[in-house]
Amino acid sequence: MNAALDIGVASGFTLAVPAEISIALMISALLFTLGIIGFLCRRNMIIMFLCTELMFQGAALAMVSFSRMRMDVSGQVFVIFILTVAAAEAALALGLVVLLYRRRETLNADAWSELGES
């Protein structure tokens, strides 16, 4: 493959990205997009929560890739933290989902729309 992906035609500002890294970046973008699409299209709160996790993983993968590209571990350290936060957040969010389910006897996110005006 092309050794470098050339962005920034007019600016002359180029960013050289190795091929293997670019694949990882594409996968990360794919994960993030899948997460967004899933979050927007599904109504089940647990699935929606999983989709946010998917977006997290996309972002984390991008970080790992850039860290690898720049040979700088701080990105990877950051990812460790993200995973920790995500785990804690998963525990909280699932607890919330259980509570919400008890209130309405459904997991449909549309059951919770009082805040809106319409």
Next chain:
Amino acid sequence: MIHEHSIRAAALAPELGWVGLALLLPLLSACACALCAALRVKSKAPAIITSLALAGSFVIILTAYFAYTGPVEVPIFQWMSFQWGTQSFQSFTADFALYIDSLTLFWMLFVTGLGTLISIYASEYMESDRGGGYCRFFFGISVFLFSMSALVLGDNLVMLYLGWEGVGLASYLLIGYNYERPSAVAAAKKAFIMNRIGDLGLALGIFMLWANYGTLQYSELFAAMNNGGQSSVDWDLSVIPFLLMLGAFGKSAQIPLFTWLPDAMEGPTPVSALIHAATMVTAGVYLIARLYPFFELHPEALATVAWIGGSTALVAATIGMAQYDIKRVFAYSTISQLGYMFLGLGVGTSFGACYHTLTHAFFKALLFLTAGAIMHGFAGQLDLRKLSGLRQLPGWRIVSWTMFVGCLWLAAFPYTAAFFSKDAILLQALTSERGDFRFLGWLGLFTAALTAYYTFRVWFRVCAGPLHYEGGSEGHHETPAGHETPVASHGTVASSVQPAPASHSAREGHSVFHPHAPRLAINGVLVILAIGALLVGVPAYDHVFAHRENWAQSMIAGSSAYQGAGIEDAHAGHDAHQATILGMDAHTGLTVVGSTASIGGIVIAWFFHLRNRKAADQLRAALMRRYWIGWLPICMENKWYVDEVFHVFFRLPMWVGGQILSFGDRHFLDGVLVDGLAKIPLGLGRLFRPLYGGALQGYAVTMAGGIALVIAWVTWIWVRGFN
């Protein structure tokens, strides 16, 4: 007469601090009355406390009078003190201190004396309100006496202003004593607001005095005035007396601010007697007398005072002639007599004005209290057409004859005290070098005849003639226990409902209504006041018959109020003995003319209101038939439409202005500015509202879309370059 024609400097006398008790005692009694009200005391305790406190004040003032040697300043405590620099006009001091000179004592003697007598009278008069407004009433009286004492005794104009506002407040509270009655509330409000207009003038006058002399303490003011003053502003000094005058005219009910006083008769009668006849309304006279040197600096100001006083005397007298309510007749006579006092001040005899204040205080308090006794006994009946021949009614003789004394005094019957005090004023006016003052003097003489007429119109109607009466409509108080006519509360309503037959015989009157005669407190006070009215003539007799100096004159002459006392080049009061009236020596001439006016008025009143009562109505009808004079009785009966003129020229424009402002407020300020501005965020919100529908995905789409837009924008800039 030997007077030093300059104000004696006041000595500092802290050892006279006990005179401050004259201020403290009414204040304490006010607190005690408030406590009684809080404890719901049903006894006569508030009346007793108030009477004792006021009697205490009187004794203190009397002691101070006998100990008096010369003007003194008595510091009580430090009150206000500001300093914002080291030069003059950069500090302001108003201590709570007393300025005691002979004018102060002269005023305080009758203020506290009459206050004591009238609170004793009120203890009986108000007794049907015991447990109700009784404490409130005496609280008001105590506050009034405190304020009046502060006004008179105060050492500076700030204390005078404190007292000035305090008496206004007490007057407001006591006029509105029957606060359930809308007319009383309206009258209280009217009195307060019209006084405020005057007070504005007084306040501005005090500011101007400070701005010009840098002090508000009387002794320093007079000293500064002798040095010509050193103004911190370049305003015209001559505006000061005019501003002060406005305050005096408001408080003393002179043209154009006089319409509140007749309405103030809504208050209980002791209040009318004390506040609206004897003492408070003379505060204006006191103000001008106290600051007389400043008025003398500006002859045009004194001329204005004279003209306002003279014309008020005439106008009020003509209105008083055509009123049927006894208290209103007396109210207009008060305005008229106050007009004489201002005339006296204006033409340059502060002695005459102050002496007339003294005599007027006694006989007018007496007249009001007799009217109050009648009102009290006849269930609020004050219409002089519905009362007649009371002197024949047992138990009413004292009221009738003390009223006769009061009427003689008000009519300035020859050789009564009021005759001399009024003469002192008219003599000065008639012998003046100024033609307009001489004209005012003749006008005053004519007014004196009118006064005699309307005064005796009341007495001949109410106390003389055949006996008949009707009770008033006032839902009268329950009969006090042990009263001689236990059925007094019956028939009150009955007699007021049935239309009054033209000739109502005594027997018929008795069958429907039983008046209850006054008892000891009222009768006793009436007799004491009648004796007092006789006694205030003693200084004048002393002067006329024994050729000694009039006591009142010596009191005034020793103070700043004496004409010519304030300025160095004192014009000696020109000698009245050289002037002549109708070709006679001025004194003799005035005695003759004044007596003729007074007796003539009484004879006319006797003819129309005792000998042939129908003639009065016939005369009125005859006047009404002639178109060229028919307006006169109508105008007089309708008080010259002054209220209506005020209504059209002041109230109506203000009402219209208020409506316009209110419209502007509602539609421009509220409608356009407040509500209109609020509509902008509202509209913006409506624009973005669909984005926040409440569904979770909605928010997510908004967020994702927003981020996408930001990314797209950044990318576009990046791709295009920054240029």
